[in-house]
Amino acid sequence: MKVLITGGAGFLGRRLAHKLVARGSLKGTDGRDQAIDEIVLLDVVPAESLADARIRMIVGDIADASLLRRAIDRGVGSVFHLAAIVSGEAEADFDLGMRVNVDACRSLLEACRAAGHQPRVVFTSSVAVYGSDLPATVLDSSALNPQSSYGTQKAIGELLINDYSRKGFIDGRVLRLPTIGVRPGKPNRAASSFASGIVREPLNGEQSTCPIAPETRVWLLSPRKAIEGLILGHELPAQALGSSRIVNLPGVCVTAYEMVAALERVAGAEAAKRVRWERDEVTNRIVASWPGAWDTRRAEALGFSGDADFDSIIRAYIEDELSSAFAGRA
């Protein structure tokens, strides 16, 4: 069978593709293991280093409904819908966010429905669907009240995935991800970009700015655990999910201050000193509106797991992404 990964040229998309190649199979529409013949990465930019002949790239606009209809035929057993306009950018450009985060999501679901074989669709949602007057630990039964356009758009995507699944058009799963960090590469326009930057840049000997208050809590998951979660979320039988396809994945709760303290423990005081505290009110407001922790009992009962602590997250980043010199220190 074929697997489609939207946003496939992104960091998580590429990493997922390589993991799936190594794995070799996924459960198909019928819930039975099927060999992966092809992985299609759909993105607006080409992916770097397609290391395997089974990985194919389609460069195009995710909001182009006809492209989606062509890409999603009956051979596509599984779709990982990762493409999104990130939080900071969706806040700055409302129409772009609606076009990609809502319209393209809906076009994708319609293409899956038209294919007629109920493909599995794994949709990544976010802490940003919550907001405003949250309890210290958010429960599965807590109301959403997004305080950003990104969160609003993701919440709409969640509702659609649930209803398309209930109607039998797709077999959908929504994984609400904590902030994913530490990511390799460059800063992006996510309000949460700092959560990678304040570790990644100092480890590279560069300065980094933390735009949020030291006491602001962040709910974090490493890329490793996120990829594990995406695959486990795909493999779960539909009946395990009950009346809601949404699972809040486990994370670790740390303040920005604690993140820098962990950086100091793992990489030394010099690294920690490269973090400059310079509050950006827009970013701080968005990040502070997200839950610092949520109840993970449902996820754990389904087999998901998070990281042990932020120190482990930094060490995993060093192992996965940095030179052997750093790996030695970790």
Place this chain on the structure above:
Amino acid sequence: MKVLITGGAGFLGRRLAHKLVARGSLKGTDGRDQAIDEIVLLDVVPAESLADARIRMIVGDIADASLLRRAIDRGVGSVFHLAAIVSGEAEADFDLGMRVNVDACRSLLEACRAAGHQPRVVFTSSVAVYGSDLPATVLDSSALNPQSSYGTQKAIGELLINDYSRKGFIDGRVLRLPTIGVRPGKPNRAASSFASGIVREPLNGEQSTCPIAPETRVWLLSPRKAIEGLILGHELPAQALGSSRIVNLPGVCVTAYEMVAALERVAGAEAAKRVRWERDEVTNRIVASWPGAWDTRRAEALGFSGDADFDSIIRAYIEDELSSAFAGRA
């Protein structure tokens, strides 16, 4: 100023129009009382009995974005967006529900945004946004988990109204209505249609079928109180609403059994005997997924009120809609 009422030919739309004519003014974009010069009813069918020269009808498709752009100019201070495909029909025709309940809602919000003066928009939502494993009394902090396409579509509308308001594109208000009954007229394709039918038809000497289990709880509001609520919801200052534009309006919680018992008390045993109990599983599943009651403290603090009990709702219906013969009995 002008007031636009979508779904204006419907029962609530017409009643609201007449109430606004009698009232003569509403708060405008600036929050100050403004005389109502014109009330525009937009609907796919013409409204009966336009009793006042200030009421004008536009017959057209609410999903026609260009029609909405023409209808919503800078003279429109207020929009009451009541047009919707009802629950039973949206469940039977998914695409029609999406087109009217989601796409037309968004086109309307875009037309308001394009007008540029932040018109007040009152959007009616529903008990149907909730569903599955609800507490006995739903709180404002309870998660939505709609178990119907109608509920999903209304929940998407709510998210849009909140975000368009947060962004300053509109000054929106979402009133989550209990099931509105007793409505005059004929049964419609709402799953809740029975809640009017099992009173209205027996009062007219006709048989009526109750498709839900006698013990199923329903959360009800009379048309009188609903119209009061729409106007009060419009008049509230934005700052009274805080970070969520959504208000759950008060209702009365009764079982189907208790509704018929109230009918017997108000209109006699003969009337009550005209109700036939004949379960329809699809309808019962939808109605039973809705909350039987929700916490109304926020609404009450804002000045909203519900009906005293279901007996009063029946009496109000008799007063408002039926001949003096019935009014005498009540």
